[in-house]
Amino acid sequence: MEFTKMHALGNDYIVINEFDGEVVKEEEKSEFSKKICRRGFSVGADGVIFIQKPTSDEFDVRFRIFNSDGSEAEMCGNGIRCFSKYVYERILKKNPLRVETKGGLRISEMEIENNEVKKIKVYMGVPKFKLKDIPMKIEGYDENDEFINGEIELNNPYLKKVKLSVVNVGNPHAVIFVEDNGIDLDFARKHLDVIGKEIEYHKVFPERINVHFVEVLNGNEIRILTWERGAGYTTACGTGTTASVIIANKLGKTKNKVLAHLDGGDLEIEVKNDGVYMIGDAVMVYDGKLLNIGW
Numbered sequence: 001m002e003f004t005k006m007h008a009l010g011n012d013y014i015v016i017n018e019f020d021g022e023v024v025k026e027e028e029k030s031e032f033s034k035k036i037c038r039r040g041f042s043v044g045a046d047g048v049i050f051i052q053k054p055t056s057d058e059f060d061v062r063f064r065i066f067n068s069d070g071s072e073a074e075m076c077g078n079g080i081r082c083f084s085k086y087v088y089e090r091i092l093k094k095n096p097l098r099v100e101t102k103g104g105l106r107i108s109e110m111e112i113e114n115n116e117v118k119k120i121k122v123y124m125g126v127p128k129f130k131l132k133d134i135p136m137k138i139e140g141y142d143e144n145d146e147f148i149n150g151e152i153e154l155n156n157p158y159l160k161k162v163k164l165s166v167v168n169v170g171n172p173h174a175v176i177f178v179e180d181n182g183i184d185l186d187f188a189r190k191h192l193d194v195i196g197k198e199i200e201y202h203k204v205f206p207e208r209i210n211v212h213f214v215e216v217l218n219g220n221e222i223r224i225l226t227w228e229r230g231a232g233y234t235t236a237c238g239t240g241t242t243a244s245v246i247i248a249n250k251l252g253k254t255k256n257k258v259l260a261h262l263d264g265g266d267l268e269i270e271v272k273n274d275g276v277y278m279i280g281d282a283v284m285v286y287d288g289k290l291l292n293i294g295w
């Protein structure tokens, strides 16, 4: 089986081209992703991306993303930049590219030099804030309410409660401003696998959630530490960065154009009237041939 290893800001994916036909059977995709993502024993990655034919003429190509724990996500910001680069350079010379995702239509506009995609600007859609759209279920709130800087209780030795905001940008995110919680990013990093995991699996989030600790540096810059649903700590999360800027902007903490500093590098997000845009690059690391999936 042939695959390509790609990354965007260190958030790494195994890309499998199924545009001309299925490579991994539908019912095996989850288990396959879990196995091939296991670092040390197999290729290792934060997730697997499948490139498929779209299900309708509205789109040029279909994007599927499985996390390293085998769960399928609706969207992935770093993944869609990797995907767009792969599709343009190897499958379809279409620019802009209309991408079908489980989170809805996304449009990738690429900057190209000598047939190589250098930068990708992705239309990330319109954010949803209602609890029914996250989804989130919490006592005292209606399904049409929003949960912005609301508090939830935790059960760990380090942080007893946390103020967070939720938004769905195709997939669900919880955004935690460290300054609103009397903590800093060093504290969050030290206890990330306890606190991040607890929030990911918190009973108020029936489909789990991606978790981001955010420090606002000024009106145009933020720093983010991420714990991803289904993958744990990652060096960057494109949808998470999009979500963090949307919430920061909604709370008046930043302007509408923000440079986010992530462990794996920087990403630009712009909040506009018609939706949100993410601008960054992606890297093709190597092509591989799978000999043994390991485990």
Ligand SMILES: N[C@@H](CCC[C@H](N)C(=O)O)C(=O)O
Pocket (backbone or CB within 6 Å): 011, 065, 067, 072, 073, 074, 075, 076, 077, 078, 079, 171, 172, 210, 228, 229, 230, 231, 234, 236, 237, 238, 239, 240
């Ligand atoms: N790293 C991605 C998000 C991948 C999916 C996420 N873990 C989920 O389950 O929603 C990104 O760059 O957006």
